[in-house]
Amino acid sequence: MNLRNGLILLVIILAVVGAIWMGGNKGETEDGAPAVKAPEESTAKSEEAPSSSPQESSDVEQPQKGFRAPNFELKTLDGKTVELAKNGGKPSFINIWASWCPPCKMEMPFIQEAYEKYGDRVNFLMVNLTETDDLDKMKDYLSSKGYTFPVLLDEKGEVADRYGVVSIPVTYAVDDKGVIIHKHMGAMSRGQIFDLMEQLTKEK
Structure with a gap:
């Protein structure tokens, strides 16, 4: 047992x-x-997982929203040198245009109006595709319309190449850190431009 x-x-x-x-x-x-x-x-x-974080994307230069805007240095009509990266701690409004472009002319009055209101808080960089434009006709056009915003001369097409421009106008809104927060292809309405100004200048 x-x-x-x-x-x-x-x-x-x-x-x-x-x-x-x-x-x-x-x-x-x-x-x-x-x-x-x-x-x-x-x-x-x-x-x-994503290959890069938002922070890493903002350190890469690419002409797209969320990336650092490709830097450039151009002369203005009055001979001054302007560099995008040296923004003085302010956001930037980049508009690429030419005087032979009808849609570009459509939005110019609204850009001038925005410049008069926000020019002390936003860097207006009106990049003229001078390589394809007629400099004298462009100057006459600006003078006849009374436009006073800063015009930068892309005489060698460097900005056009760097930003991959295939049609104009094209506009980029860049924050004070140099990152693109908005890209718009084609002419903008007054409302769109002023909404963009509010976005660029809103308090953090």
């Missing part, structure tokens, strides 16, 4: 040990939570 009881006890012990061993290999912790993922699963997840 004692031997039989001993055998039964041994079987029970073995059964308990086996159950514990099997439970430890089900991929769960003691409280039932999923076990740590296998290395290959973790690797797959990391490959699906």
